[in-house]
Amino acid sequence: MSSIEQNLGGRTALVTGATSGIGRAAAIQLARAGAQVIVHGRDADRGGQVVAEIARAGGKARFVAADLADLAEIRRLADDAGQVDVLVNNAGFSWFGPTADLDAATYESLFDSNVRAPYFLVAALGPRMAANGGGSIVNVASMVATIGLAGAAAYSGTKATLTAMTRAWAAEFSPHGVRVNAVAPGPVHTAADPARIEAFGATTPLGRAAQADEIAEVITFLASPAAAYVTGATIAADGGRTAI
Template identity: 65%
Template sequence: MSEGADLGIHPRVALVTGATSGIGKAAALALAGEGFLVLVHGRDATRGAATVREIEAAGGRARFLGADVSDPEDVARLASAAGEVDVLVNNAGFSWFGPSAELDTATFDALFASNVRAAYQLVAALAPGMVKRGRGSIISLDSMAGRVGLAGGAAYGATKAALTAMSRAWAAEYSPAGVLVNTVAPGPVYTGADPELIKQLGDTTLLGRAARAEEIGEVIAFLASPKASYITGAVIPVDGGRTAI
């Protein structure tokens, strides 16, 4: 286990939203490997149980918390069920790409409810406890789509850019009390989405490939570790150099 991992009666706790697949699952596994008790959030209890079993099989500890992040009452229940957490990873949400004229209002609102409002609610509910304890880490998932203009990605990119804007404000609000707030901005990642599209996007990066979810999860775990104790208010691009050009 890494430096700072606490395997005693009161382990450090990490809540990872959208942790039953993709980047969220990779982050949950990486954080469990660092000694955190991981609260695995998702909507599907079967997939949640599978993630918990995978963490436990590797020697870690986890439990599943179900909630629909598009429902503000469900998000409030999630925050209450999580209790005191040391690390919050705002990863849950969904993407939509296509011509702007084809995006209906209901889907637009659902994007912002799941990708933005849920994160805001969780931070509002859980950050005051971190402030009271004088420590904590909040890590939100931006995206390459929030950093560069992508045709068909106006609404989704706006939700991701909003997470970074909120994170900068949260850093100003909470970091003086010892709470670190950062965003991670992945590029194309193989997470079960259209693999051919991900490959095409990966070809546009300086490294000429898309990332594995584990490569993003490790960066999230680093930001949650004592090794990142002087990083706050930052956006960490993990995009193979795509936003550098």
């Protein structure tokens, strides 16, 4: 990929859940590609660290705190962000365990975080992108939207919903120049449960889990002009797990 194709200079990117893991890596990569990045999260200290890391590398970023479980906070985040060219819906969480063990409050929180928050962010920002002549929305889904994994029924449901919304949003917004895609990671090394991630990684054809930077590369590609003819797609970044 040429530097011209990767260039996001002059564009603004909002990355939700950008203080750790895939979101943090995506924020740093997008800034490296030239975007001015709005780093979203709930922890101002961690957000400040990401902004400082981007600044040390010569990039531009600012932190905006918001609780995406609150619709008013979602609207405030969208208003604070203003006109964005790239939206990365990364914020969310997972829950694994027997179906009968999931309480109603956690179930609702899963769907609020993984489905409702990206829905209403797109509702706020998608029309602005369309009115501005274009943009790119990248949703972070998961391989569990495709494969059957015991203990992941509710989490899988949230990510399958997100991939379905990705296709519908592509149909709605792409005629106005807004590309909407998803990346579906497999197991990724993060701070959460390293033993489980290692075990999942061993089941992939590549025999390992991904690093967050490897998923961020796919997000940056989808956000960039290099993916100008890609919309409505869900790109598997799972070490081949969903191919077998």
